[in-house]
Amino acid sequence: MTSRPRLSICVPFYNEEESIAPMHDAIVGALEPLGLTFEMIFVDDGSRDSTLAIAVGIAKQDPRVRVVKFRRNYGQTAAMAAGIEAARGDVIVTMDGDLQNDPRDIPQFLELIDQGHDIVVGWRHDRQDKLISRKIPSRIANRLIAKVTGVPIQDNGCSLKAYRAALIKRIPLYSEMHRFIPAVASIAGPRVAEIKVRHHARRFGKSKYGLSRVYKVLLDLMVIKTVATFASRPLLWFGMLSLPLLAVGTLALGYSLYDALASGGPISLPLAGAGTIFFASSFIFICAGALGELAYKLSDLREAEFSALTQRLRVRQRPLRQPGSTP
Amino acid sequence: MTEHFEATDISAIIPIGGRHDDITALYREYQSALAATGVNVEFILVLDGPRPEASEQIESLLRQGEKLTVIELTRSFGDSTALMTGFQKATAPTIVTLPAYHQVEAGEILKLVRALDSADLAISHRWPRTGNRWESMRRGAFHGLLGRVTGQRYRDLGCSVRAFRRRVLEEISLYGDQQRFLPVLANRQGFRVVEVDVRQSPRDRFTGHYPAREYMRRLLDVFSVFFLVRFTKRPLRFFGTIGASVFGLGALLTLWLVVDRVFLDHPLADRPALLLSSLLIVLGLQLFALGLLGELIIFTHARDMKDYQVDRVLEFPAKAAQAAPSGPIGVVARNDELRANSSLTS
Numbered sequence: 001m002t003s004r005p006r007l008s009i010c011v012p013f014y015n016e017e018e019s020i021a022p023m024h025d026a027i028v029g030a031l032e033p034l035g036l037t038f039e040m041i042f043v044d045d046g047s048r049d050s051t052l053a054i055a056v057g058i059a060k061q062d063p064r065v066r067v068v069k070f071r072r073n074y075g076q077t078a079a080m081a082a083g084i085e086a087a088r089g090d091v092i093v094t095m096d097g098d099l100q101n102d103p104r105d106i107p108q109f110l111e112l113i114d115q116g117h118d119i120v121v122g123w124r125h126d127r128q129d130k131l132i133s134r135k136i137p138s139r140i141a142n143r144l145i146a147k148v149t150g151v152p153i154q155d156n157g158c159s160l161k162a163y164r165a166a167l168i169k170r171i172p173l174y175s176e177m178h179r180f181i182p183a184v185a186s187i188a189g190p191r192v193a194e195i196k197v198r199h200h201a202r203r204f205g206k207s208k209y210g211l212s213r214v215y216k217v218l219l220d221l222m223v224i225k226t227v228a229t230f231a232s233r234p235l236l237w238f239g240m241l242s243l244p245l246l247a248v249g250t251l252a253l254g255y256s257l258y259d260a261l262a263s264g265g266p267i268s269l270p271l272a273g274a275g276t277i278f279f280a281s282s283f284i285f286i287c288a289g290a291l292g293e294l295a296y297k298l299s300d301l302r303e304a305e306f307s308a309l310t311q312r313l314r315v316r317q318r319p320l321r322q323p324g325s326t327p
Numbered sequence: 328m329t330e331h332f333e334a335t336d337i338s339a340i341i342p343i344g345g346r347h348d349d350i351t352a353l354y355r356e357y358q359s360a361l362a363a364t365g366v367n368v369e370f371i372l373v374l375d376g377p378r379p380e381a382s383e384q385i386e387s388l389l390r391q392g393e394k395l396t397v398i399e400l401t402r403s404f405g406d407s408t409a410l411m412t413g414f415q416k417a418t419a420p421t422i423v424t425l426p427a428y429h430q431v432e433a434g435e436i437l438k439l440v441r442a443l444d445s446a447d448l449a450i451s452h453r454w455p456r457t458g459n460r461w462e463s464m465r466r467g468a469f470h471g472l473l474g475r476v477t478g479q480r481y482r483d484l485g486c487s488v489r490a491f492r493r494r495v496l497e498e499i500s501l502y503g504d505q506q507r508f509l510p511v512l513a514n515r516q517g518f519r520v521v522e523v524d525v526r527q528s529p530r531d532r533f534t535g536h537y538p539a540r541e542y543m544r545r546l547l548d549v550f551s552v553f554f555l556v557r558f559t560k561r562p563l564r565f566f567g568t569i570g571a572s573v574f575g576l577g578a579l580l581t582l583w584l585v586v587d588r589v590f591l592d593h594p595l596a597d598r599p600a601l602l603l604s605s606l607l608i609v610l611g612l613q614l615f616a617l618g619l620l621g622e623l624i625i626f627t628h629a630r631d632m633k634d635y636q637v638d639r640v641l642e643f644p645a646k647a648a649q650a651a652p653s654g655p656i657g658v659v660a661r662n663d664e665l666r667a668n669s670s671l672t673s
Contacts, residue, residue: 059642069638170630174632277609284613285612295624
């Protein structure tokens with residue numbers, strides 16, 4: 001293996017033929033003065049214009065650029081996941097390919113990572129987008145996301161983020177998750193920092209995201225947060241879910257029995273039946289939990305591995321005894 | 328197109344199942360049609376379970392010195408498995424699958440192979456088609472339903488004469504009855520699929536009636552493909568929607584019963600509707616739990632299941648433009664490397 005660069009910049013492009021060359025110039029211009037090794041990964045998300053040809057042209061000139069070409073359009077999360085996967089650096093920075101993020105902010109991100117943060121998130125505090133269709137929904141969504149995840153980030157949608165590579169490469173990314181990687185990553189308990197970044201208005205092309213996404217994003221988020229928290233102990237979790245059912249079942253059955261004994265009449269069929277249904281269902285819930293246990297056991301996801309990625313390790317070593325100095 | 332290929336240009340796989348015609352005649356027809364153009368073809372015959380008649384004919388073909396690869400399976404595993412078994416022995420960059428009975432005129436097969444210049448999978452559409460109106464209606468209904476469900480419109484999935492590049496089956500592992508739906512699965516995987524009009528073989532005459540069981544199976548097939556295509560990524564969206572509506576129905580019914588009990592003093596113990604309402608509630612919850620379980624499986628295995636297919640990784644000085652001949656090879660290989668790098672102890 002050749003020497004690993006310090007920094008990998010992952011940029012997804014989807015029909016951004018005008019932006020790609022200025023983007024490359026901007027990144028190089030911002031990073032070269034720092035005197036560190038870096039690479040750029042341009043992910044072509046199945047563009048139908050000449051994005052790929054231009055990217056390949058740049059890669060031919062600049063050995064630091066690698067181009068990952070998708071077979072077709074798979075969306076931004078997939079593009080970021082592919083970029084992260086292909087990256088070789090110790091620190092991975094993701095950003096949009098539409099020039100709205102500014103590579104001149106990257107040094108600040110690096111600084112925060114060096115201070116011991118695992119994830120650094122950009123905050124477009126002076127956002128250059130339409131108010132009604134982009135900014136307001138995004139603000140509401142961010143409030144909700146912060147509430148749900150407990151990670152108080154102002155701006156989840158900002159693509160400019162930096163990660164410690166060892167951590168982000170282990171986090172499962174799918175569906176629309178690039179919008180809340182910090183929340184997903186919270187299964188690993190990372191140290192997250194947020195900094196203000198510059199944000200430019202779109203110079204070329206059209207925006208590809210709109211209002212309709214918010215609902216989907218929120219739904220996804222809730223599911224992922226739930227799953228991420230219970231993934232390692234499904235039996236317990238499903239067991240908890242089954243408790244109310246068990247309670248209702250026991251209550252209905254108990255009451256029908258008591259009623260029958262007290263009045264001396266026959267057991268009420270609807271009541272006892274309903275009780276049995278609830279009772280049986282709580283049982284099936286527990287079985288589902290057992291299946292979940294199996295799924296987790298067969299996967300390669302382990303909490304110990306996450307904790308090892310984010311842990312702070314301090315070992316005070318006892319001074320070694322000199323051989324022969326002991327009596 | 329012959330000169331730049333090496334040993335074998337085309338591997339032709341023929342799975343031989345319960346329905347098969349005279350193998351000798353069929354083989355001769357395929358062989359002469361394919362060999363006529365000078366391409367180098369290897370034939371792989373997969374006997375799906377003991378088929379005494381076909382075995383005998385293959386024996387005599389072998390005795391006559393025909394170059395064949397014959398695989399005999401001990402029991403009938405079905406067309407998909409037979410196909411995958413044959414594929415494992417295939418060496419050519421282009422694979423052609425052929426049925427063990429007459430479907431298309433042998434001379435038309437090369438049309439499919441040629442179509443691979445601009446596609447990864449070429450499937451045939453028998454046209455013009457013989458057969459009565461009832462059959463064409465049945466076909467129309469099947470393909471229409473599949474089209475609605477998957478968003479992909481095909482006209483003749485029943486024809487198993489297909490040509491494709493190796494990497495299609497290297498990435499898609501067929502099982503069960505999926506062989507019929509290979510185009511749907513391939514398209515979903517990002518491969519380009521084309522339909523080529525081919526002439527129907529004059530001997531392709533199906534005159535019987537399919538038993539009702541067969542219809543049921545097709546319907547279930549469509550359902551399973553629907554599932555595979557739409558909901559393997561986000562199971563909770565599917566189960567959750569159904570679960571929530573069933574639960575809602577149950578909750579409404581319970582609410583009505585409770586109102587009835589509280590205000591009209593109608594004791595719950597006399598209401599059989601209580602059974603229905605609790606059943607609905609419980610069913611809804613359980614569907615939801617199934618969806619959660621699905622999400623859990625996806626989440627814990629997401630690192631192995633890719634949402635995307637990398638066509639190739641282009642990097643310039645050292646390993647110039649490494650095309651991935653078999654799908655996302657670059658990435659898969661690198662994935663393992665990454666795992667090794669980010670080991671916990673470091």
